[in-house]
Amino acid sequence: MPRDRPTAPPFEPDALERSLDRYLIWGIVFMVLLVAGFIAYQVREPGLRADAAKAQESSYRDIGTQLFATNCSSCHGKGAVGGSAPVLNSQQFLKSTTDLQINNLIAGGVPGTDMPPWSLAFEGTLTDEQIRQITTYLRSLEPSAPSVPAWRQGSKSTSSTTTAP
Numbered sequence: 001m002p003r004d005r006p007t008a009p010p011f012e013p014d015a016l017e018r019s020l021d022r023y024l025i026w027g028i029v030f031m032v033l034l035v036a037g038f039i040a041y042q043v044r045e046p047g048l049r050a051d052a053a054k055a056q057e058s059s060y061r062d063i064g065t066q067l068f069a070t071n072c073s074s075c076h077g078k079g080a081v082g083g084s085a086p087v088l089n090s091q092q093f094l095k096s097t098t099d100l101q102i103n104n105l106i107a108g109g110v111p112g113t114d115m116p117p118w119s120l121a122f123e124g125t126l127t128d129e130q131i132r133q134i135t136t137y138l139r140s141l142e143p144s145a146p147s148v149p150a151w152r153q154g155s156k157s158t159s160s161t162t163t164a165p
C-alpha cells in the first residue's frame, strides 16, 4: 500500500494576492510621501537660507556700526564721513574695494601711516569676526554713499577751505 505523501497546505492565491496588494499600496504611499516631502523641502530651503543670511547680515551690520563708532570714528569720522583719515563712506572707496580687501586693510592696517593693524594676529584688539562685522557695516553704506573724489584726504576733501598739503 503506497504511503500517503505529505500534502502541501492548500494554496490560497486570493489571500496571497491581497497581502501583496497591501504591501504594494503601502509602498506607493511611502514613496509618494517621500517625494512630496522632498519637493516641499526643495521649495522651502532657499527661502529659509535667504532669511537666515539676511538676519545674520543685519545683526553683523548693527554690531559693526557700534564697533566702528568705538574704534574707528575718531579718525575716519562719525558715519565714516572722514576726519584725519580717508572718507570710507564714499563711492570711490566702496566701489573700488572688495570685502576681502577691506577685511585685510582693517586686519593689517596700513604700515607707515596712522592706520594701525586691528587683528589680534597683529596685536590689534579685534577678532576676525568683529572685522567682518565692520566690513558688513561699511558695505551697507554703499547704496547711499556720496561721491567724494578726494576721499583719501579725509574731512579736508569736503571742506571748502581746502589747503594744499
Ligand code: HEC
Pocket (backbone or CB within 6 Å): 068, 071, 072, 073, 074, 075, 076, 084, 085, 086, 088, 093, 097, 102, 105, 106, 110, 113, 114, 115, 116, 118, 134
Ligand atoms: C588713529 C587713526 C585711525 C584709526 C583709529 C583708524 N584708522 Fe583707518 N586709516 C587711518 C589713516 C590715516 C588711513 C590712510 C592710510 C594711508 O595713507 O593709506 C586709514 C586707512 C584705512 C583704510 C584703507 C583705505 C584705503 O583704501 O586706502 C581702511 C579700510 C580703514 N582705514 C578702516 C579703518 C577701520 C575699520 C578702523 C576701525 C577699526 C580704522 N580704520 C581706524 C587712520 C585710522
